[in-house]
Amino acid sequence: MCGRYTLTQDQEALQVALGVEGLVHPRPRYNVAPSQEMPALIRRDGGVAPTRLRWGLIPSWARDPSIANRLINARAETAHTKPSFRSAFRSGRCLIPADGFFEWLKGPGGKRPFRIHLESKEPFTLAGLAERWESASGEVIRTFTILTTDASESISEIHHRMPVILAPEERDTWLDPSTGPDRLRALLRPYPDPGPGHARGLAVQEVSTRVNSPAHDDPGCIAPPPPPGHDLPLFRT
DNA sequence: CCAGACGTTGTT
DNA sequence: GTCTGG
DNA sequence: CCAGACGTTGTT
DNA sequence: GTCTGG
Numbered sequence: 265m266c267g268r269y270t271l272t273q274d275q276e277a278l279q280v281a282l283g284v285e286g287l288v289h290p291r292p293r294y295n296v297a298p299s300q301e302m303p304a305l306i307r308r309d310g311g312v313a314p315t316r317l318r319w320g321l322i323p324s325w326a327r328d329p330s331i332a333n334r335l336i337n338a339r340a341e342t343a344h345t346k347p348s349f350r351s352a353f354r355s356g357r358c359l360i361p362a363d364g365f366f367e368w369l370k371g372p373g374g375k376r377p378f379r380i381h382l383e384s385k386e387p388f389t390l391a392g393l394a395e396r397w398e399s400a401s402g403e404v405i406r407t408f409t410i411l412t413t414d415a416s417e418s419i420s421e422i423h424h425r426m427p428v429i430l431a432p433e434e435r436d437t438w439l440d441p442s443t444g445p446d447r448l449r450a451l452l453r454p455y456p457d458p459g460p461g462h463a464r465g466l467a468v469q470e471v472s473t474r475v476n477s478p479a480h481d482d483p484g485c486i487a488p489p490p491p492p493g494h495d496l497p498l499f500r501t
Numbered sequence: 502c503c504a505g506a507c508g509t510t511g512t513t
Numbered sequence: 514g515t516c517t518g519g
Numbered sequence: 520c521c522a523g524a525c526g527t528t529g530t531t
Numbered sequence: 532g533t534c535t536g537g
Contacts, residue, residue: 265510266520267520298537331507333536334534335508336508336509337508337509337510337520347506349508475520478536
C-alpha cells in the first residue's frame with residue numbers, strides 16, 4: 265500500500281520536472297502523512313492545473329469526516345465499483361506528485377521502513393482520486409486518495425501492494441474526462457521492473473525508523489538506518 | 502419499505 | 514448518493 | 520502508514 | 532483492541 269511518501273524537490277524544480285506552472289509546494293517534504301495538504305494535478309479548462317488537496321478521501325455524502333483515516337488508498341481493481349470511490353473514479357481523477365514512497369517490512373524484531381524511488385531520482389506522479397466534501401456548516405474540504413495495485417516483483421520482497429505510478433505519457437489519458445473505464449483500468453498496473461524497453465526501474469532503500477513518527481519531516485527520514493550498535497552504550501574492560 | 506453501511510491494510 | 518440487509 | 524489516546528465528574 | 536490525528 266502507500267501510507268507515507270516524499271516530495272523532496274523544491275517548488276521550482278517540481279514545476280520544471282512536471283511542466284506545470286503555479287504549483288504550490290512551500291518546502292521539500294521527507295515524510296508526507298495522511299491528513300496533510302499536498303500538491304495535486306487536475307484537469308481544468310482542457311489542460312493540466314495544479315491544486316492542493318488533503319490526503320484521505322472524504323466521500324461527498326459522509327457525515328463524519330474522520331472516515332478519511334481509512335480511505336487513504338483505493339484498490340485499483342475495485343475503486344470504480346465502490347460507493348466511496350466510484351464518483352471520483354468517474355469525474356475526479358487526479359495525479360499526486362511524489363519522488364518516493366515508504367513501505368514497512370514486518371519481520372522478527374519489528375517493522376523496518378524502506379523508501380522506494382526511481383533509479384533516476386526524478387519525481388513521478390501517482391494515480392489519485394479527488395473529492396469535494398461540505399460539512400453541515402458549509403466548510404468545504406477537498407481530498408484525495410492514492411490508487412494501489414499488486415506489487416511489482418522487485419517491490420514484492422517488501423510488500424504485496426504498491427501505489428500506481430503513471431508514466432508521463434499516461435498522465436493526460438488518466439485526467440481526460442472522456443477516457444473510457446476500460447482504458448482507465450488498463451493504466452493501473454504495477455510499475456515495470458527493468459527489462460526490454462525499461463532500462464531503469466525502481467530502487468528500494470532501507471531508511472531510519474525516524475520516518476515512523478509523522479512529526480519528523482527532515483532528510484533524516486530518508487537516510488539509511490544507523491549501523492547496529494551505533495548508539496549503544498560503550499563498555500570497556 | 503427503512504436503516505445502516507459505504508474502506509484499506511493485515512491477520513486470523 | 515447508492516447499495517445491502519432485514 | 521505510525522503514534523498516541525482511549526473517561527467521568529467537578530472545579531479552576 | 533480500536534480509533535483519531537498527523
